[in-house]
Amino acid sequence: MVSKVSIEVRGFDISAVSFKSRSYAVQSTEFTTVLDALLSIKETIDAKVSFRYSCRMGICGSCAMVINGKPRLACETKISELKREGKTLVVEPMMGRPLLKDLVTDFDDFFEKHRSVTPWPIRANDSDRFDDKKALPQNDYERDSFLPFAECIKCGLCLDACPVANTNKEFTGPQALAQAYRYYADSKDQGARKRLEYLDSMENVWGCEFAGACSVVCPKNVDPALAIQLLKAEIAKYRLTGKVPK
Ligand code: SF4
Ligand code: FES
Secondary structure (H helix, E strand, O other): OOEEEEEEEEEEEOOOOEEEEEEEEEEEOOOOEHHHHHHHHHHHOOOOOOOOOOOOOOOOOOOEEEEOOEEEEHHHOEHHHHHHOOOOEEEEOOOOOOEEEEOEEOOHHHHHHHHHOOOOOOOOOHHHHHOOOOOOOOOHHHHHOOHHHHHOOOOOHHHHHOHHHHHOOOOOOHHHHHHHHHHHOOOOOOOHHHHHHHHOOOOOHHHOOOOOHHHHHOOOOOOHHHHHHHHHHHHHHHHHHOOOOO
């Protein structure tokens, strides 16, 4: 069944350095997503509405925004589900990020933090990583120990939801720390000591207050809050024994 819904876009107006609110009426079916509605607005009503997207299927992580007060992927959020929540539909940019234009935010700092945790397997001999004759097989147990954390699509929702990251820009944040654990737990990684020593600081794991909001909003069930607690436990064991527990 097709119905008409009102969607309010509270975007950032860079020329006025303030937020601008506009409301649009769009057609919606049971399956219409917020991204579909925004595309329809852009194509038929207001070409100036700006947002980021690519895959439209929850893979690229580009369409992250705040929808009815919660950080979500626009392509995975159905308007019919929001209506069941009984709220007016309001979309805003992610507030923890530098604002660029309308619903578009800057990810430079996000990827800098991601890079800071060395998000690739560290090898004693770095050329291993590029030598296809040196296959590094893993059994199911070894794969399962990091695989759930490897599902991250780098959408930034967890960082936007994190109360610590929103008040302390030095904090590395849940996305990067979850990836730090993902590589620490990977049997191919030989950088465990280096990782534990690097992550043992207030800017890294000890900054986490275990609010858990990151894991609630993650669309891929990565559970960054769990990853950070696992890292804390590994660092504590290392501190107590002097031995890398892995
Ligand atoms: S951990 Fe989840 S919420 Fe955070 S960036 Fe990755 S996919 Fe997005
Ligand atoms: S458009 Fe790719 S995750 Fe939404």
